[in-house]
Amino acid sequence: MGKQWYTISVYSENHVGLLNRISGIFLKRHINIESLNVSKSEIEGVSKFTIVVFTTEDWTRKIVGQIEKQIEVIKAYYHTDDETIYQESALFKIASHLLFDERQIQNIIKESNAQIVTVNREFFALAKTGRRHEIDEMHDALLPYGIMQFVRSGRIAVTKATMPITEILQEFQEN
C-alpha cells in the first residue's frame, strides 16, 4: 500500500495530558507528525486536533483507532487531500527598506495575494494563507532579498463530508 498525505481530525475534550497521549501513539510507531494544529471546534467545549501524516492508509486507520481509544477523544477521522479543504498560514518579517529598494517585492506581495499585517521603520510583516506549495513559492521568491523571520502554521482543514460529532456525543451520553 502506497504512502500519501492524510489529515487526521480528532474531536476531544480539552484535557491537559491528551496531546502527550496522542503524540505518543505516533512516536511508538515511528510515524512523523508532519503538522499539528489544536483549536476549538464547531462545538462548544470540544477541541479539535488537526494532524497531518505521510504514511499508508493501513497505518493511518490503525493510528486513528488508537487515538479514538483514548478516554477524552470523542471521535477521530482521517481524510485524503481530495476529501478536505485545507490551508496553512505563514508570516514573513522583512526589512522595511526593501519595500522601497527592491520594486520586485511589491509584485511578489500582489501576485501571492499576501497581506501586509504591519509596517514600521525597521520591518514589515506579511501574512499569507494558502496551500503549502503556494507558501513555499512565496518564500522562495522572497528569499533572495532577505527574510528576517519566517514561520508557517500547521495545516487546518475542514472536510467535504459531514462529521456528525453532535450526534456521536448524544449517543455517548445515552449509552
Add this chain to the structure above:
Amino acid sequence: METLKAQKKDSKSQKAIRITGAEAIIHCLLAEGVDLIYGYPGGAIMPVYDELYKFQDKLTHILTRHEQGATHAAQGYARVTGRVGVAMATSGPGATNLVTGIADAQIDSTPMVCITGQVTRSLLGSDAFQETDIVGISTPVTKWNYQITKVEEIPEIMAKAFYIARSGRPGPVLVDITKNAQFDELDFVYEKCTKVRSYKPAPKPETGSLEKAAELINSAKKPFIVFGQGVILGEAEAELKAFVEKTGIPAAWTILGLSAMDTDHPLNVGMVGMHGNYGPNMLTNECDVLIAIGMRFDDRVTGDLNTYAKQAKIVHFEIDPAEVNKNVKVDVAVLGNSKETLSEILPLVHENEHKDWKAEFDKMYQIEYDTLINKDIHPTKEGLTMGEVIEQINMASGHKAVMVSDVGQHQMIACRYAKFKQSKSNITSGGLGTMGFGLPAAIGAKMGAMDREVVAIIGDGGYQMTIQELGVIFQHNVPVKIVVLNNDHLGMVRQWQELFFDRRYASTVMTNPDFVKIAEGYHIKSRRVSERADLQEAVQEMMASKDPYFLEVKVEKEDNVFPMIPSGASVSDIRLK
C-alpha cells in the same frame, strides 16, 4: 469537566462532610467497595497513610516490600476476583517502581487503580525532592491518568478512575495527588461515575454483523474457535460453553483465555501459540472459518502473519474496535462485550457436530502426546521434569486450585498441563512477560480468594526478582503454596540460545542460593525435592498445609519446552522437537 458537572446536577443531593483530601481518598476507596490495598508509604503520600491508620478496621493496607510487588499483588487480586485492584505509592521512586506493573496491567487488560503521592503543587516543576513526572511517564502504559492538584477534584477524579479502570476493556488508571491536595479540606460528597461523555466502554455490534457471522459459522465445514481473556473479562464463560456445545466447534485458548472453559471439556482442544498444542496450531492453517473471541492476535499466537490462517474466513468477537484488523484482517467483526454478543449469536447458529474435523484434533493430540506430553508428565528418564510437577499438583488439587505463574519455561509448562474446572483460575503475565510477577501476584490472588488454594509456579530466575515479597507472606501469614521449579538457569533464554545461538549460554547460568534456607528465614515451612520418589508426597504435604508453604523442585537443567513455533515462523511450522 463538563460531564462531571452535568452528572452532579442529575444526582440526588447528599450531605457534604468537611474533611481533608487525604481522608476523602479513603472515603472514595470505601465507596468503591475497596477493602484491600497494596502499597508502600513515603513522604508525599504520608497524609493518606495517616488516614489509613485511622481507617484500618475498614480498609486493609498490605505493605509490600517493593512497589512493583504492590502492583502485581493488586493485579493478582483483580484477576482472581474481577474487581479493581488498588496499589499506592509515594512520589518519585515509589511511583516509578509501579511502572512495570502498570505496563503489565495495560497489556493484559487488568483493572487497577494506582494512587501516587506527588510533591506539593507549588513545587511542581522545580525538581523537588522525590519529584518525578509520573503522569508523563505512565501515559503510554495507562488507560487513563490524571494529576490532582486541587482538593476539590478528588471525588470526581477518583470516581472516574474506578469507572474507567473496570469498564469496557479494563486497564490501569493512575491518579497522582499533590501533597497540598491531601492536606487541604473540602466539602466531600461522593457520586459514583457511570459515564464519561467522550468514552464509550463497549461498542454495539454493527447492524448485520451477527447475521453475517452466523452465516459463516453455519456454513463452515471446518470451523475453529480461539478464545482469549475477553471471555473471562466479559464473564461470558457460560455463553461460550453454550455456543461451543451448540455448534460443536473445537475451541482452543490463548494463554490468558485458559480456565475460561473446563480444560477437560471434550471440545476444548488446547492452547494456541508459540508453545501451544500441536493440533490447534497446525489446524489454524486448515480451518475454513476461524472464530476469534476476546483475543487480539498477539504475535506469540499468530507467528508469521503472512502465513496465518490465510485459507480461512475470520470472524472476530471483540470489545475494542482498535483491535479489529490490527494484526489480522477479518471478514466479520462482531463488536461488543463477549457476554452480550455470544448470547445474541446463540439463537442464530445451528446445532451441529463436526466429528471428522474434531477427530483431526484428536489425531494430532495423540501424536503430540506420544512424542512429548507423555514424556513430560510421566517421564522415565532420571531428572525431574517441570511437567510431572504440574501433573502432581493437578492430582493433589483436583483441578480446583488457582495457578499463578511467573514467566519463562515453567510458565509455558504450567499453562500447557494445568487442569482447571473454574474460570479466573490461571493468573500469569501474558502480554508483557514480566519476570517477578508470580510471587506478588499469588499473594493478591490468595487474598482475593481465601477459600481457594493458590499455587504459585515460579522459575528460579523470576523468583529472585521479587523474592522479598516472602516478607508479606510471613507477616500476614498468607497461605499461598510456592513452587520453585529450579533448573539453575534462565531456562527459556537458555533454550533459545541452544536452538538459535549455537549454545552460547550468555548470562543464563545461575548460581543460586539455598532457597529453602531463605524461606526458612521468613519462617515459611519449606522443603526441597530432587528425587522423583519424593515428589508426590511432597506435593501432597504442600497442598495439605494450612500455612504458607515453599517447595523447591530441582528439575533437569537443560530441558526444553516443546512444541515450539520458532519466532517469526508460521503456526504450521510448529516443531515437536
